[in-house]
Amino acid sequence: MFRFAFTLSLICVFTLTSLAVQASEIQPVRYVFLFIGDGMSFPQQQMTEEFVRQMGLPALTMSSMPYWTVTTTYGADVYITESAAAATAIASGVKATSGALGLDVHGQPVETIAQLAQKNGRKVGIISSVTINHATPAAFYAHNVSRNNMYEIALDMVASGFHYFGGGGADGRNNTNSPHFRGHIYDLAREAGYTVARTAEEIRALEPGIGKVMAFPHNLSMPYALDADEDDIRLPEFTRQAIELLDNPNGFFIMVEGGKIDWACHANCAVAAIWDMIEFDDAIAVAFEFAETRPGEVLIMVTGDHETGMLSVGHSSTGTQVYLSLLANQTRTFEGLTPMLERLIRERGEEMTFEQFKPFITENTGLIFTEEGNWQRGTLYLTHDEMTLLESDFERSKRAILDNGSGRDRVVRTAIRILNNKSGLTWGSGGHTALPVPTSAWGNQAEQLIRRIRDNTDIGIQLRPVVGAMAN
Amino acid sequence: MFRFAFTLSLICVFTLTSLAVQASEIQPVRYVFLFIGDGMSFPQQQMTEEFVRQMGLPALTMSSMPYWTVTTTYGADVYITESAAAATAIASGVKATSGALGLDVHGQPVETIAQLAQKNGRKVGIISSVTINHATPAAFYAHNVSRNNMYEIALDMVASGFHYFGGGGADGRNNTNSPHFRGHIYDLAREAGYTVARTAEEIRALEPGIGKVMAFPHNLSMPYALDADEDDIRLPEFTRQAIELLDNPNGFFIMVEGGKIDWACHANCAVAAIWDMIEFDDAIAVAFEFAETRPGEVLIMVTGDHETGMLSVGHSSTGTQVYLSLLANQTRTFEGLTPMLERLIRERGEEMTFEQFKPFITENTGLIFTEEGNWQRGTLYLTHDEMTLLESDFERSKRAILDNGSGRDRVVRTAIRILNNKSGLTWGSGGHTALPVPTSAWGNQAEQLIRRIRDNTDIGIQLRPVVGAMAN
Numbered sequence: 001m002f003r004f005a006f007t008l009s010l011i012c013v014f015t016l017t018s019l020a021v022q023a024s025e026i027q028p029v030r031y032v033f034l035f036i037g038d039g040m041s042f043p044q045q046q047m048t049e050e051f052v053r054q055m056g057l058p059a060l061t062m063s064s065m066p067y068w069t070v071t072t073t074y075g076a077d078v079y080i081t082e083s084a085a086a087a088t089a090i091a092s093g094v095k096a097t098s099g100a101l102g103l104d105v106h107g108q109p110v111e112t113i114a115q116l117a118q119k120n121g122r123k124v125g126i127i128s129s130v131t132i133n134h135a136t137p138a139a140f141y142a143h144n145v146s147r148n149n150m151y152e153i154a155l156d157m158v159a160s161g162f163h164y165f166g167g168g169g170a171d172g173r174n175n176t177n178s179p180h181f182r183g184h185i186y187d188l189a190r191e192a193g194y195t196v197a198r199t200a201e202e203i204r205a206l207e208p209g210i211g212k213v214m215a216f217p218h219n220l221s222m223p224y225a226l227d228a229d230e231d232d233i234r235l236p237e238f239t240r241q242a243i244e245l246l247d248n249p250n251g252f253f254i255m256v257e258g259g260k261i262d263w264a265c266h267a268n269c270a271v272a273a274i275w276d277m278i279e280f281d282d283a284i285a286v287a288f289e290f291a292e293t294r295p296g297e298v299l300i301m302v303t304g305d306h307e308t309g310m311l312s313v314g315h316s317s318t319g320t321q322v323y324l325s326l327l328a329n330q331t332r333t334f335e336g337l338t339p340m341l342e343r344l345i346r347e348r349g350e351e352m353t354f355e356q357f358k359p360f361i362t363e364n365t366g367l368i369f370t371e372e373g374n375w376q377r378g379t380l381y382l383t384h385d386e387m388t389l390l391e392s393d394f395e396r397s398k399r400a401i402l403d404n405g406s407g408r409d410r411v412v413r414t415a416i417r418i419l420n421n422k423s424g425l426t427w428g429s430g431g432h433t434a435l436p437v438p439t440s441a442w443g444n445q446a447e448q449l450i451r452r453i454r455d456n457t458d459i460g461i462q463l464r465p466v467v468g469a470m471a472n
Numbered sequence: 473m474f475r476f477a478f479t480l481s482l483i484c485v486f487t488l489t490s491l492a493v494q495a496s497e498i499q500p501v502r503y504v505f506l507f508i509g510d511g512m513s514f515p516q517q518q519m520t521e522e523f524v525r526q527m528g529l530p531a532l533t534m535s536s537m538p539y540w541t542v543t544t545t546y547g548a549d550v551y552i553t554e555s556a557a558a559a560t561a562i563a564s565g566v567k568a569t570s571g572a573l574g575l576d577v578h579g580q581p582v583e584t585i586a587q588l589a590q591k592n593g594r595k596v597g598i599i600s601s602v603t604i605n606h607a608t609p610a611a612f613y614a615h616n617v618s619r620n621n622m623y624e625i626a627l628d629m630v631a632s633g634f635h636y637f638g639g640g641g642a643d644g645r646n647n648t649n650s651p652h653f654r655g656h657i658y659d660l661a662r663e664a665g666y667t668v669a670r671t672a673e674e675i676r677a678l679e680p681g682i683g684k685v686m687a688f689p690h691n692l693s694m695p696y697a698l699d700a701d702e703d704d705i706r707l708p709e710f711t712r713q714a715i716e717l718l719d720n721p722n723g724f725f726i727m728v729e730g731g732k733i734d735w736a737c738h739a740n741c742a743v744a745a746i747w748d749m750i751e752f753d754d755a756i757a758v759a760f761e762f763a764e765t766r767p768g769e770v771l772i773m774v775t776g777d778h779e780t781g782m783l784s785v786g787h788s789s790t791g792t793q794v795y796l797s798l799l800a801n802q803t804r805t806f807e808g809l810t811p812m813l814e815r816l817i818r819e820r821g822e823e824m825t826f827e828q829f830k831p832f833i834t835e836n837t838g839l840i841f842t843e844e845g846n847w848q849r850g851t852l853y854l855t856h857d858e859m860t861l862l863e864s865d866f867e868r869s870k871r872a873i874l875d876n877g878s879g880r881d882r883v884v885r886t887a888i889r890i891l892n893n894k895s896g897l898t899w900g901s902g903g904h905t906a907l908p909v910p911t912s913a914w915g916n917q918a919e920q921l922i923r924r925i926r927d928n929t930d931i932g933i934q935l936r937p938v939v940g941a942m943a944n
Contacts, residue, residue: 042514042542042908050551067923069540070514070910078792079522079785079896098792310898312782313551314905320550320570322906424551426782428900433786434794436514438542447923451539 030251039262039308054325065440067450086305087139093460102143109143117253125164125242130259151178166238169216225275227336265308268427272333304437310428322424329366502723502769511734511780526797537912539922558777559611565932574615581615589725597636597714602731623650638710641688697747699808737780740899744805776909782900794896801838
C-alpha cells in the first residue's frame with residue numbers, strides 16, 4: 001500500500017536526474033538555491049510525505065532529490081542547537097555559540113556565502129516566512145552577538161546591498177530604544193536605494209530592472225499557510241519573483257527559509273507544520289521549474305537547521321498504522337483557532353457551557369463527542385477521559401479569557417494534541433532536539449557536494465568554493 | 473567542544489576512502505559484508521557516538537563510512553514495521569507482510585541474496601547476537617508465514633547449506649509439538665554435515681577446512697555486551713572466525729546482526745543498547761581490517777531495520793546539553809540487574825527496608841540519595857519526587873518477588889529510566905517507530921549502491937546484481 005508513493009518518487013528521481021549534467025568533471029554553476037526548513041528533520045518530512053500520500057496530494061518535490069546525506073547540527077557550546085548557530089554554520093561554515101549570528105566562536109565576523117556571492121557581483125535573494133531579521137535569514141547577512149538585537153540586525157540587512165528580501169517584515173524596525181537607532185528601518189532602506197513594497201499589489205507590480213527590493217506584505221511573520229488568505233503572497237510566489245528580479249548573466253544565490261515549520265512544531269501543531277512544509281516544498285518546485293530552463297547551470301540544496309518538537313510518526317494508541325489524513329479535519333492552526341475561541345467565549349460570556357462549546361471543537365478539529373466514549377483506531381471518537389479533559393480545559397480557557405489571564409488557548413491546544421495523537425503522532429517536547437537532519441541536493445555539483453557533507457558546517461564549507469567559482 | 477569527534481571522524485573517512493577503488497567503472501566484488509543493527513536508527517547511533525566521545529573512547533567505525541543514505545522501513549501492510557518484514561526487504565528486495573519471512577505479499581518464497589550467493593558457489597555466514605532463528609537472521613535463509621514458527625525456521629537453517637552460523641543458539645530446537653518435528657535441530661544439522669560447536673573452547677578450536685559450522689556457545693541469545701563474561705565469544709570474534717573459515721577464491725557473503733540493540737531499546741535501557749552498539753561497531757571494524765588485506769575486493773554495508781523505543785537524545789530536564797557519560801555508572805543491563813535484585817530481596821526477606829535497599833541503587837546506577845533532594849543538571853542527585861517513586865517501586869518489586877508475582881523488575885526499570893533522563897535521553901515508547909534509518913557503505917561499488925537506495929527494499933534490489941556478479 002505504501003509502494004505507490006515510493007514508485008512515484010522514483011519516477012520523479014529519474015526525471016529530475018535526467019535534467020542533471022552528466023559530465024564527470026565539476027562544472028561551475030550560475031544559480032544556487034538553498035532551501036532551509038526550520039525545525040525540519042526526518043520526522044517532519046516523513047509526516048508530510050505520509051499526509052500527502054493519504055490525502056492523494058502530489059508527492060513532495062523534496063522527496064525526489066537524488067542525493068541525500070545526514071547532517072549533525074550541534075552548536076559550539078551546546079549539544080542541542082538553536083537557529084542562529086545552526087544557520088551560521090550553514091551560511092558560513094563555522095560552529096557558532098548559541099544565539100550568535102555570523103560570528104565564529106571568538107566573536108570574529110565570518111563572511112557568509114551570500115556575502116561572497118554579492119562581493120563577486122552575483123545577485124542575492126533572502127526569503128523567509130518568519131520575520132526577515134529572525135535568526136535563519138539574518139545569519140546570511142548579519143554579524144551580531146545576539147539574535148535578539150533585531151534593530152541592529154535589520155541595519156545589517158539594509159547595509160547588505162542584497163537585491164531581494166521577501167517574506168515576513170523586519171521586527172523592531174522602529175526601536176527608538178536601540179543605542180544604534182538612526183531611524184525607521186524601512187526609511188533607511190529607501191535611503192539606501194531599496195524599493196520597500198508593503199502590499200500584495202505593490203509587490204506584484206515589481207518588474208525586472210526595479211533594483212533592490214524589500215517585499216514585506218505583512219507586519220511581522222507571514223501567517224501559517226493553513227490560515228493564509230487566498231491572495232496572500234506565499235513562499236512559492238516570493239521565490240518565483242526573486243528568480244525573475246534577480247536573473248542576470250552573473251547568476252544569483254537565493255536562500256528560502258520555511259521558518260514557521262519550526263514555530264508550528266514548537267506549538268506541537270502538526271497540521272500547521274504540514275501545510276507550511278507543503279508550501280516550502282512548492283517553493284522548491286519553483287526552483288526546479290527554473291532549472292529546466294537553465295540546464296547544467298543550477299544547484300538546488302535542501303536542508304533543515306534542527307529538529308523541533310521531538311516528533312515521532314507513530315503513537316502508542318495507533319499501533320503499527322498512522323491516520324494522518326485525519327489531520328485534515330483541523331480547519332486552522334492553533335494560532336488561527338485561538339482568536340476564534342476568544343471571540344466565541346467573549347460573545348457568550350460566563351454562562352457558556354461546555355455542551356454549547358462542543359460544536360466548536362467538532363467543527364474545527366473533527367473530534368467527535370459521544371455518550372459512549374468508545375474510540376476505535378483510525379477514528380476521531382473521543383474517549384471519556386479525553387472528553388473530561390476537554391471540559392476541564394474549556395473551563396480554564398474560559399476563565400482565562402474572561403479574566404484576561406494566561407493560558408487562554410489551553411482547550412485549543414488540548415484538542416489539537418488529542419487530534420495529533422489519534423492521527424498517529426507523538427510530540428515529545430516543545431523545544432529542539434539533537435536529531436540530525438536530512439540534507440539533499442540536485443543539479444550541477446550536487447553529487448560531489450553531498451558526498452562531503454556530514455555536519456551543518458560542511459554545508460557552508462562546501463558551498464563556499466561553489467559560490468566563489470560561479471560561472472560568468 | 474564537539475568539533476573534536478567530528479574531526480576524528482573526517483580523518484577516518486579520508487583513511488577509509490583512500491582504501492576504496494578509485495575506478496570510475498563498477499568492479500565486481502569478492503567479499504560482501506552486510507551489518508544490520510536491529511532497532512538502530514539515527515538516535516541510537518547519535519547516542520552511542522556522543523557516549524564514546526564523552527567517555528574518551530575511540531570514535532565508532534560506522535561514523536566513518538564514506539557514503540550515506542536514508543532508508544524508509546514501512547512494511548507491506550503497516551506503516552511501522554517489525555524485523556521479519558524489514559529483514560525480508562533487506563535480504564530479498566520485496567516488501568513483506570508483518571511477521572512473514574522470505575515471502576512476498578502473495579506468500580511466494582523469494583530468493584534471498586544469501587541464497588543467491590550460496591547458489592553461485594560463494595560461502596555464506598550468518599551471525600547474530602539474538603537466537604539464530606530470530607526474524608533478522610532467519611530472513612536470509614528461511615521462508616515462512618510466521619517468524620514464530622521457530623522449529624520450521626531452524627529446519628530451513630539446516631537445509632540452507634550456508635557454511636557458518638554463529639551467535640545465539642536455535643530457539644525451539646527440540647520442539648516435539650511441531651507438526652514438522654523430525655528430531656533435535658542440532659542432531660539434524662550434524663546429519664547434514666554441520667559441526668555444531670557449543671562451547672567457547674570448541675568454537676575457538678575450529679580451523680579452516682572444517683566445513684559447515686554452527687557456533688552457538690549459549691543456549692539462546694548472547695548476553696548483552698555489558699553483562700557478558702570476559703571470555704565470552706562476542707560479535708567481533710564471530711565475525712573474525714567467519715572470515716577465516718569462509719575465505720576462499722570464490723568469495724563470501726557475511727551478514728552480522730546486532731540484534732540485542734533492539735531488545736535493549738524495547739526495554740528503554742540505554743547503556744545496554746550503547747555497549748551492544750559498540751560491540752556491533754567493533755565487528756564492523758573487523759571487516760575493515762580484512763578489507764585492508766583485499767584491496768578493491770570488499771563491499772561493506774551497514775544499515776538498521778527500524779528504530780526502537782522512540783528514542784531522542786535530549787531531555788526536558790537537561791536543556792541543550794546531554795550528559796551521556798553518566799550512563800557509565802550503570803553496572804549491568806536491566807537483565808543483569810534484575811536477578812541481583814531478586815537475590816537480594818529473597819535473602820533479606822520481608823523486613824528489608826528501602827533505606828537498606830538504597831545502596832543497591834547507588835552502586836548499580838550511580839543515582840545519589842540526599843536529604844535535600846536538590847538535583848542539578850549533569851548530576852545524579854535524586855529529587856524528592858524521584859526518591860518517593862523509587863521507594864514505592866521498591867515496595868512493589870519486593871512484594872512481587874516475595875509473592876512470585878509480576879513486575880519484579882519494576883524498581884530496576886524505574887532507576888534506569890531516571891538515570892537515562894538525567895543523562896539527557898528520552899524514550900517515547902517500548903515499541904518500534906517509523907523513523908527512517910541510516911544506511912551507509914564503503915568499498916567497491918559503495919557509492920553507486922548508496923545513490924540508488926531510499927527504501928529498505930532497495931538494499932536487497934541493489935545488492936542482488938552485486939552478489940550475482942561477484943568475482944571469480
